[in-house]
Amino acid sequence: MLLGTILLWIVGLLILYVVIFAAVKDGIDKSEVGQLIKMKYGVRDEIITVSDDEIEKELEDEFKK
Helix, strand or coil: CHHHHHHHHHHHHHHHHHHHHHHHHHHHHHCHHHHHHHHHHCCCCCCCCCCHHHHHHHHHHHHHC
């Protein structure tokens, strides 16, 4: 019984977190300040991916110095 209650609380809090996160993000995107920031700085959705080989090579180069 206690495990079910704890699990229900965790699921409820997770759903609440997702709803609040979505509302805040949507609110910021639609606000005047959010629009000004987008116009001035643009949207930065670029994700730079780095392979493990590149990381290892860079670390090896740092240790050689």
